[in-house]
Amino acid sequence: MKAVIQNEFGNAEVLIFTDIEIPQISENEVLIKTVYTSVNYADIKSRKGAKSSGTFPLILGLDAAGTIVKAGKASSFSEGDRVIAFPSGGSYAEYVKANEKLVFNIPDSLSFEQAAAMPTVSILSYILLHEIGQVKKSDTIVIHSAAGGVGSMLVQLAKMGGVETIIATVGNLQKETYVKNLGADQVYSYDTFTEEILRQTNNTGANVIFDSVAGDVTARSMECLALYGTIVQFGNSSGDTGIFKTSDVHSSCRNVKGFSLGTTRKHRPELLAPVAEKVLELFASKEISLPIARIFDLRDAAKAHKLIESRVYEGKVLIRV
Structure with missing residues (x-):
């Protein structure tokens, strides 16, 4: 072959x-x-x-x-x-x-x-949004790398789920129209998202931030994460390690959750079938694409x-x- x-x-x-x-x-x-x-x-x-x-x-x-x-x-x-x-x-x-x-x-x-x-991006996105991030309709969420496969899926699933405020980040603002057409309310660059999110939320910050970039983006995400907020970390496309201090989380009741679809495929594959069934139904009915x-x-x-x-x-x- x-x-x-x-x-x-x-x-x-x-x-x-x-x-x-x-x-x-x-x-x-x-x-x-x-x-x-x-x-x-x-x-x-x-x-x-x-x-x-x-x-x-x-x-x-x-x-x-x-x-x-x-x-x-x-x-x-x-x-x-x-x-x-x-x-x-x-x-x-x-x-x-x-x-x-x-x-x-x-x-x-x-x-x-x-x-x-x-398969990879939709099953991963569904788990990130509903099981790891446990996003509520009233949340303000941030999706980094929103024009990529997982980002595109996260934006659509969040919009379909009625999430109140969906903020996306991209490496190039030429992708802004594409991401907004998927359902994002605001689109910012990696250079400005921290300041823009704090401004937009009256300095309270975002409730859930989805981070597949890591490196400096993780540190700057922590700066605009709300009290009791969650960073969902599931990759490091930047190639750099994201760093935060324990003092960034305990007194503010914030947390960082990690997830890997590869680890789950290897160690808990039985968890994927019910998610696959749900997203396949969404694609077949053309509710998402x-x-x-x-x-x-x-x-x-x-x-x-x-x-x-x-x-x-x-x-x-x-x-x-």
């Missing part, structure tokens, strides 16, 4: 389009013929070695949409089922295998293209990575397999 592999860490040029063996499945796994896979920022970090795990040759990719071509004896799935999945061993390939606990049927009314855009920034062919995975790294895109980047 065709796949994109890498034999070393480095820039996008280390990605090689080649032929490899089709994976073999166990009784609790399924084999999926991939139609689309999405590109996530975690793929960039893995390619560079920042999230190194496994051995070479390495196949990147967190999620896939496609059709089951073979199901293990203990699996509840059948050949021909249309699914999304979190494959083991990467998803930049014509065929992928996945534990059945990380495979979810998709409705016939949902296209593979839209289904492929949603995820704009597709661009679709690349599998052989052009390196170009997809370069676009992600440029940050000059809005929505989700897909690979057509």
